[in-house]
Amino acid sequence: MSFTGGTVAASAAALREGGVSPQELLAEARAQFERVDAEVGAVLTQTWELAERQAADAQRRLREDPGAASPLCGIPVALKDVLCLEGVACTAGSRILEGFHPPYTGTAVQRLLDAGAVVIGKTNCDEFAMGSSTENSAYRPVRNPWDRSRVPGGSSGGSAAAVAAGMVPYSLGTDTGGSIRQPAALCGVVGFKPTYGRVSRYGLIAFASSLDQIGPFAHTVEDCALVYSAIAGHDPRDSTSSPTAVEDPMETLRGGIAGMRLGVPHEYFGEGLEPGVRRAVEEALRVLEGMGATLDEVSLPSTGAALSTYYIIAPAECSSNLARYDGIRFGMRKEHDALLQMYLDTRGCGFGAEVKRRIMLGTYALSSGYYDAYYRKAQKVRTVIAEEFAAAFERVDALVCATSPTVAFPLAAREDPLSMYLCDVLTLPVNLAGLPGVSLPCGMADGLPVGLQVIAPRFQDARALRVAHAYEQATGWHRARSPLVEATA
Amino acid sequence: MSSTATHGTDTLRVGDREYQAVIGLEVHAQLLTRSKMFCGCSAAYVGAPPNSNTCPVCLGLPGTLPVINRQAVEYTVRTAVALNCEIPEFTKFDRKNYFYPDLPKGYQISQYDLPLSRRGWLQFHVDGEQRRCGITRVHLEEDTGTMYHAGDVLQSATSSLVDCNRCGVPLMEIVGEPDLRTPEEAREYLIWLRRVLMYIGVNDGNLEQGSFRCDANVSIRPRGSDQLGVKVEIKNMNSFRAVHHALGYEIERQRQVLEQGGALPQETRGWVETQQATVSQRSKEYAHDYRYFPEPDLPPLQLEAALVERIRGELPELPDARAARLRRQHGLGDYDAGLLTATREEADTYESVVATGVGAKLAANWMLGDVARLANEHRLPLQQSGLGVAGLAALLRLLEAGTISGSVAKELLAELYRDGGDPAALVEQRGLGQVSDAGALSSLIDEAIAQGSKAVADFRAGKEAALQSLVGYVMKQTRGRADAQLVNRLLRERLGG
Numbered sequence: 003m004s005f006t007g008g009t010v011a012a013s014a015a016a017l018r019e020g021g022v023s024p025q026e027l028l029a030e031a032r033a034q035f036e037r038v039d040a041e042v043g044a045v046l047t048q049t050w051e052l053a054e055r056q057a058a059d060a061q062r063r064l065r066e067d068p069g070a071a072s073p074l075c076g077i078p079v080a081l082k083d084v085l086c087l088e089g090v091a092c093t094a095g096s097r098i099l100e101g102f103h104p105p106y107t108g109t110a111v112q113r114l115l116d117a118g119a120v121v122i123g124k125t126n127c128d129e130f131a132m133g134s135s136t137e138n139s140a141y142r143p144v145r146n147p148w149d150r151s152r153v154p155g156g157s158s159g160g161s162a163a164a165v166a167a168g169m170v171p172y173s174l175g176t177d178t179g180g181s182i183r184q185p186a187a188l189c190g191v192v193g194f195k196p197t198y199g200r201v202s203r204y205g206l207i208a209f210a211s212s213l214d215q216i217g218p219f220a221h222t223v224e225d226c227a228l229v230y231s232a233i234a235g236h237d238p239r240d241s242t243s244s245p246t247a248v249e250d251p252m253e254t255l256r257g258g259i260a261g262m263r264l265g266v267p268h269e270y271f272g273e274g275l276e277p278g279v280r281r282a283v284e285e286a287l288r289v290l291e292g293m294g295a296t297l298d299e300v301s302l303p304s305t306g307a308a309l310s311t312y313y314i315i316a317p318a319e320c321s322s323n324l325a326r327y328d329g330i331r332f333g334m335r336k337e338h339d340a341l342l343q344m345y346l347d348t349r350g351c352g353f354g355a356e357v358k359r360r361i362m363l364g365t366y367a368l369s370s371g372y373y374d375a376y377y378r379k380a381q382k383v384r385t386v387i388a389e390e391f392a393a394a395f396e397r398v399d400a401l402v403c404a405t406s407p408t409v410a411f412p413l414a415a416r417e418d419p420l421s422m423y424l425c426d427v428l429t430l431p432v433n434l435a436g437l438p439g440v441s442l443p444c445g446m447a448d449g450l451p452v453g454l455q456v457i458a459p460r461f462q463d464a465r466a467l468r469v470a471h472a473y474e475q476a477t478g479w480h481r482a483r484s485p486l487v488e489a490t491a
Numbered sequence: 492m493s494s495t496a497t498h499g500t501d502t503l504r505v506g507d508r509e510y511q512a513v514i515g516l517e518v519h520a521q522l523l524t525r526s527k528m529f530c531g532c533s534a535a536y537v538g539a540p541p542n543s544n545t546c547p548v549c550l551g552l553p554g555t556l557p558v559i560n561r562q563a564v565e566y567t568v569r570t571a572v573a574l575n576c577e578i579p580e581f582t583k584f585d586r587k588n589y590f591y592p593d594l595p596k597g598y599q600i601s602q603y604d605l606p607l608s609r610r611g612w613l614q615f616h617v618d619g620e621q622r623r624c625g626i627t628r629v630h631l632e633e634d635t636g637t638m639y640h641a642g643d644v645l646q647s648a649t650s651s652l653v654d655c656n657r658c659g660v661p662l663m664e665i666v667g668e669p670d671l672r673t674p675e676e677a678r679e680y681l682i683w684l685r686r687v688l689m690y691i692g693v694n695d696g697n698l699e700q701g702s703f704r705c706d707a708n709v710s711i712r713p714r715g716s717d718q719l720g721v722k723v724e725i726k727n728m729n730s731f732r733a734v735h736h737a738l739g740y741e742i743e744r745q746r747q748v749l750e751q752g753g754a755l756p757q758e759t760r761g762w763v764e765t766q767q768a769t770v771s772q773r774s775k776e777y778a779h780d781y782r783y784f785p786e787p788d789l790p791p792l793q794l795e796a797a798l799v800e801r802i803r804g805e806l807p808e809l810p811d812a813r814a815a816r817l818r819r820q821h822g823l824g825d826y827d828a829g830l831l832t833a834t835r836e837e838a839d840t841y842e843s844v845v846a847t848g849v850g851a852k853l854a855a856n857w858m859l860g861d862v863a864r865l866a867n868e869h870r871l872p873l874q875q876s877g878l879g880v881a882g883l884a885a886l887l888r889l890l891e892a893g894t895i896s897g898s899v900a901k902e903l904l905a906e907l908y909r910d911g912g913d914p915a916a917l918v919e920q921r922g923l924g925q926v927s928d929a930g931a932l933s934s935l936i937d938e939a940i941a942q943g944s945k946a947v948a949d950f951r952a953g954k955e956a957a958l959q960s961l962v963g964y965v966m967k968q969t970r971g972r973a974d975a976q977l978v979n980r981l982l983r984e985r986l987g988g
């Protein structure tokens with residue numbers, strides 16, 4: 003198997019043992035990109051020149067002091083196109099940001115750069131991260147590396163597909179209602195959404211500020227832990243980032259789960275679960291039990307209200323967050339003599355249908371006379387949902403369930419917005435409660451990957467990774483690769 | 492228009508009914524912090540090249556986040572304490588959503604239902620009478636940018652330019668209760684409020700540059716009624732005079748509408764200085780729905796009691812209290828005490844002059860008379876003049892000790908204000924010391940009587956005032972150095988008066 007189709011840990015070891023150089027890793031990434039991305043559509047903007055410079059710099063750092071260099075030093079990465087990198091086009095998958103080159107670099111990306119990362123490009127995504135299939139990208143859809151007639155999930159579909167297709171060993175995505183975990187599940191890779199407040203959102207183009215969180219995609223839980231360690235931690239530029247110290251997930255990663263109590267949330271195993279997904283997840287539960295964990299059924303009674311709660315809070319925040327795209331200072335502008343018409347034309351042409359739908363939903367929910375009935379009530383339900391999770395975590399150490407009710411579905415199969423919203427029904431409660439969640443491969447159904455979700459209490463990110471790592475090591479699903487990678491091997 | 496009804500009293504007459512105006516003021520005051528409200532850019536934006544005093548945060552670029560300026564919070568708490576407000580432990584920021592080219596994010600970070608403070612009051616004076624106006628709330632928000640239109644207004648402009656230098660400057664909104672009844676009260680309230688803000692060092696009080704701005708809500712109602720009439724909001728008043736005139740105009744306009752049996756719509760009107768009139772800008776139907784909701788990028792703010800107490804402890808003596816103390820301590824009148832405490836610098840100067848032993852009344856007279864005139868003439872405060880505070884004190888001590896006469900003091904003051912120098916040395920060098928020796932003045936007294944036979948006759952006939960021309964003669968001959976009181980006494984003795 004190629005290095006870029008492999009793990010971060012393997013590349014990091016090879017870089018230190020002299021088996022490969024950052025430039026060779028980069029060349030491999032580029033070759034794989036050129037071979038498969040016309041078919042996959044994972045990358046919106048390529049940054050090869052920048053990557054060459056970064057690879058040379060990483061080479062120097064590895065030569066000078068390989069011990070001090072970060073495990074990420076010299077390893078190619080792709081960034082979801084909602085993450086700002088100075089001077090590199092950033093579209094958020096939207097026409098309205100055409101021509102926008104941020105003059106600054108966001109905190110999480112800067113931390114990767116400081117670690118010596120080699121950025122190969124910006125990945126395709128649903129417009130402003132709104133969607134579950136990446137079909138809402140204003141540029142082109144992303145196709146699932148396992149089956150190009152199917153979607154990769156979304157909204158971070160490009161980041162998930164770039165890893166699944168072997169272009170990069172890891173990537174960054176963002177997760178507002180499942181946008182890391184769901185595409186990870188559908189693309190057969192590991193995706194990790196940290197606790198809200200663990201990774202700075204500075205430089206992340208906001209969809210819903212109180213829910214957005216940056217996290218990694220990779221082939222293994224260990225790789226996700228390495229990336230998480232590099233990007234997590236307080237940032238004075240993000241007042242919602244937690245000032246508490248970040249526990250090192252590597253210290254406990256291999257601790258196993260013997261004696262742990264794992265909760266199986268009753269409501270997450272309802273009707274909507276595809277039989278193949280249910281089979282794979284139930285098999286995973288038996289594996290976990292076999293490793294010495296106790297399984298406890300728990301109840302999260304308000305789960306049914308989570309979807310509607312989410313679709314009030316997230317659109318409300320988005321309606322305000324997206325007000326800045328007005329044609330005045332950056333991005334697209336449809337010229338008109340009258341200011342109002344310029345606003346209407348610019349936003350009318352610049353935004354896609356799903357973004358407009360959510361802006362309208364949110365504007366309505368915040369309107370005078372409706373605020374109490376919608377937004378305020380949704381905030382109350384959100385509190386109840388968080389309390390129910392907290393109550394469950396008094397009995398169990400972590401929760402395990404499916405990530406997505408279905409495997410990857412065909413492109414254009416879900417034209418109805420409500421059926422698309424249901425993709426995130428198992429992931430978005432985690433965002434509402436601000437919890438850490440991992441999705442990792444747990445088998446196949448009809449030849450497509452199935453994802454297992456591990457959810458831990460707030461700031462117990464290391465515990466979520468530990469449970470996921472134990473399962474992964476016991477099963478080996480993480481060694482499966484999409485046909486696009488196997489073909490190179 | 493006739494303004495007698497509104498300017499003199501708080502009573503208006505419409506037909507058989509008496510009406511009363513109800514006025515509430517909203518003040519926006521920029522805070523004198525070093526940096527902006529939510530980013531590190533300088534808050535001193537005036538004079539910077541357009542859009543140079545900006546960063547990704549205050550430009551509202553995608554992905555940026557606000558960080559609260561602690562100093563701005565402390566200044567607002569300081570203001571709240573000075574305005575006798577309650578300060579809750581818990582406060583939060585909210586987004587006020589609306590589109591405008593000078594608002595980069597499409598929302599203003601402001602405060603809605605949990606402001607930094609509420610329920611206070613400001614004491615002020617109108618014609619020597621003490622008044623009190625309630626303060627509804629003091630909250631913190633960010634300023635917008637500024638726009639330049641080719642043409643007068645945005646709607647008809649062929650092109651417009653936006654300058655974001657002012658975007659994000661910390662702005663305090665002080666909402667007053669509708670406790671004011673006349674344009675005079677409104678003006679005095681603003682003067683005293685501005686004075687307090689400047690005293691506590693949170694605002695520079697510049698109405699022209701807009702660091703201190705005022706909007707007014709005004710309605711009229713039958714006298715004795717406790718119902719409020721339909722409220723009209725007035726904007727664009729850039730001076731105390733404009734506030735006074737706009738309110739006078741608006742109250743009379745509303746009175747006339749009611750007198751003619753008309754109804755007043757709830758609306759926003761702008762004061763147009765060139766027309767000396769308010770003009771309708773926006774009616775209630777077109778009022779914005781700002782869709783306020785809690786700012787998700789900023790956690791709620793916990794204001795520790797210790798912080799509030801520290802700020803309370805550091806509060807300087809406020810103008811009203813200081814004026815009262817000057818009246819009590821130095822026997823000054825209301826008017827003088829008010830003028831001497833108009834700014835903190837003025838009051839400090841006065842007290843430091845008095846502290847050197849100069850009489851309180853004398854110091855007040857000179858500071859409010861000649862010194863104020865010179866400051867105005869030179870457009871230079873005493874502190875920055877050649878004379879300085881210590882120089883003034885020294886000069887007044889020479890006067891009080893009788894070393895120099897009043898008229899010499901006056902001449903020296905003007906010269907030293909402009910050129911600087913040591914008063915005592917100058918008196919010595921030029922021989923300006925006062926002649927207060929009866930012997931030395933004797934021959935001049937004789938001369939005065941000899942040349943002023945008419946005045947002498949008039950005085951003897953009982954015309955007291957006639958003596959002044961004789962005194963004046965002696966003063967002139969001594970170039971003002973003679974002790975005028977002594978001359979007066981000597982003349983009376985000689986004339987047997």
Ligand SMILES: [Zn+2]
Nearest residue numbers: 530532546549
């Ligand atoms: Zn700034």
